[in-house]
Amino acid sequence: MKRLNVTQQATEEKTTLAEPKRLNLLTAIEQIVELSEGSNLSEEFYVKARRYVRYVAKKLSLTPVQAVLFSLFVDKSDDSCIRISDFATHLRCRTVRIIRYMSDIDVLEKRKLVICCRQRREKTYRISMPVIEALKENRCYEPQLRGGLTCEELFDELDDLFEQRDDSELTYDALVGEINTLFDNNDSLEFVRRVRSYGLAEWDWVLLVYFCHLFVSNDDDNIGPHDFDDLYESKIIFRLQERELVQGHSDLMRRKLVEYVNSDGYADRNAFKLTDQAKEELLGELNISKQQANPDKDLLKHVTLPAKQLFYNEREARQIDQLAALLSPDRFDDIRSRLAASGMRNGFACLFYGAPGTGKTETVYQLAKRTGRDIMQVNFAALKSCWVGESEKNVKALFDRYRTLVTKCDTVPILLFNEADAIIGKRQEGAERAVDKMENSIQNIILQEMESLDGILIATTNLTQNMDKAFERRFLYKIEFERPSLEAKQAIWQSMLPDLTAEEATELASAYDFTGGQIENIARKQAVDKILRGVERVDIETLRQYCDSERIASPEKRRRIGF
Structure with a gap:
């Protein structure tokens, strides 16, 4: 046995002498991988x-075991999903x-x-x-x-860190440690100083930095809970943060x-963004202006409105033509500046009132198209919130946004309060209920x-009997839309x-006292019937049936529908 050991040692020494004396890391790693295959990491392998x-081990300051494991990782460096079971297969061990x-x-x-990815409990x-x-x-x-x-370079580094976190290659604790190290090494930056000056809890300042990262890197000003549900290790922390927001x-x-994201003037409680204050305080070094990203993105564009011929009674036509002339860009700007110079209010509030189907809303659209003005249309149902005090905030945010549009748009847009009956009604005296x-x-x-x-507000309503006098005084122009005259109905038909x-x-105009909206309904039914029946023209008798x-809802022929 002793002779065998001597012979084995001599063979090893001979082999060693035959090998190149100068090693480098890749050569040594290659040899380790070759010799370890099927070795079960036995003592013989280590010899x-x-x-x-x-x-x-010496070059990388590792233990022998760590050096071997690292060599096995390097051998599979072309695989982005290395599993420890791969090593067991290579070594032929459990x-x-x-x-x-x-x-x-x-x-x-x-x-x-090495970089570890923790996904699906693997x-x-x-x-x-x-x-x-x-x-x-x-x-x-x-690591540098x-x-x-x-x-800018700091946010590039943050982008890498958050990408690793998104890919589950950094634990939450590791992410916090990396950001803290990054901040320590760049504590002269105003962004770093500001974040730390707020004295926020860890969960909050990490979320703030993440919001900043999304805004700077992705122009993201609409962040939902789904965007940061994987930021925290614990789902409990995520749910707590989500609930508080x-x-x-x-x-x-x-x-x-x-703050909440505002759309059409109301707050979306499931969408968040940095405030303008935060952008100014935190991102000033990046020279990023306040993001009113596409401030007119929710506007109804005048160029998209189809041109439509409308027919009015003589008095209505005269008032609408006068209003259209006032709203023409050149005249409007001149009148505004003169009113302001005289110390008068320079905004224009108009009320269109009358029966349903008389063309109030369509007149607003055609005025907008005629004068080249976009429309900011208000949804009052969406403005109202079940949260105490939130509806008032939504209304204020609505007017704040309109003011921003007035200053940023080349042509002042129209603020349209469509079907504003509930808003301009008489206020409740001695209101006690929270709703009132x-x-x-x-x-x-x-x-x-x-x-x-400071702009143009147009409200439409079907009801004026209950209008609050304070609103009536504030509408400079009030145009009543009456049911069309016989001549107007003939032209509409x-x-x-x-x-x-x-x-x-x-004949139809005389027999049926219809509004323009009702006549349009008849025309649509006729178009559908022509398609279904494959005829070029629908006869007058069929049109009478449509009429x-x-x-059916008129007083002389009203009947119940349904049960």
């Missing part, structure tokens, strides 16, 4: 690979044996020699390109301490750093805003149904 293991070395793999991860690993580049240069990879960065109790909101108090509060805010209006003869149009069915 054979001793020179190479010692070289890698996976449980590799599990014994998990603490050594953790050291490699901490040193950033761990996989990969080798980053900077590590491979260091091995090619025969040097130990050392990124100091002296500009704010939704309910408006978050410290980020109290400090006016984060809210309604009164909303009306008071609108009255104040109309008083200082022939405009909607060009196949009609003059006599047929006169009879259209007026």
Whole structure:
């Protein structure tokens, strides 16, 4: 046995002498991988690979076991999902044996020699390109301490960190540690100083930095809970943060750093963004102007409105023509400046009132198209919130947004309060119920805003009998839309149904006291019938049937529908 050991040692020495004396990391790693295949990491393997293991261990400041494991990782560096079971297959040992070395793999991860991905309760690993580049240069990879960065470079680093977190390659604790190190090395930046000056809890300042990252990197000003549901390790923390934001109790909101996204003047409690204050305080070094991203994105564009011929009674036509002339861009700007110079209010509030279907809303659209003005249309149902005090905030935000549009748009847009019956009604005296108090509060805010209006507001309503006198005083122009005259109805019939003869149009106009909206309904039914029946023209008798069915709700022929 002794002779055998001597012979074996001599053979090993001979082999060693035959090998090149100068090693580099990649050569040594290759030898370790070759010798370890099927070895079960036995003592015999460590004897054979001793020179190479010692070289890698010394060069990278690792233990022999860590040097071997790292070599196996490098051999699979083309695989972004390395599993420890792959090592068990290579070594021909049980996976449980590799599990014994998990603490050594953790050291490699901490040193950033390998990157761990934790997804679906499974761990996989990969080798980053900077590590491979260091091995090619025969040097130990050392993560750079990124100091002296500009704010742009800092956000590039944050982008990498959050991407690793999104890919589950950084734990939440590791992310916090990396950001803190990055901030420590760049504490002269105003962004870093500001974030730390707020004294926020860890969960909050990490979320604030994440919001800043999304805004700077992705121009994201509409962030939902789904965007940060994987930021925290614990779902409990995520749900707590989500609840505080939704309910408006978050410290980020109290400090006016984060706010709800406003769309059409009402707050979406499931969408958040940085406030303008936060952008000014935190992102000044980036020279990013306040993001009113596409301030006119929700406007109804005048160029998209189809041209439509409308027919009015003589008095209505005269008033609408006068209003259209006033709203023409040149005249409007001149009149505004003269009124302002005289110390008068320079906003224009108009009320269109009358029966349903008389063309109030369509007149607003055609005025907008004729004068080149976009429309900001208000949805009052969406403005109202079940949250105490939120409806009032929504109304204020609505007018704030309109003011922004007035200053940013080349042509002042129209603020349209369509079907504003509930808003301009008489206020409740001695209101005690919370709902009545809210309604009164909303009306008071609108009255104040109309008083200082710098723009164009048009409200449409079917009811004026219950109008609050305070609103009536604030509408400079009031146009009543009456039911069309016989001549107007004839013109509407022939405009909607060009196949009609003059006599047929006169007959229908005389027999049926319809509004333009009702006549349009008849025209649409006729168009559908022509398609279904495949005929070129619908006869007058069929049109009469349509008319009879259209007026079922009129007093003389009203009947119940349904049960």
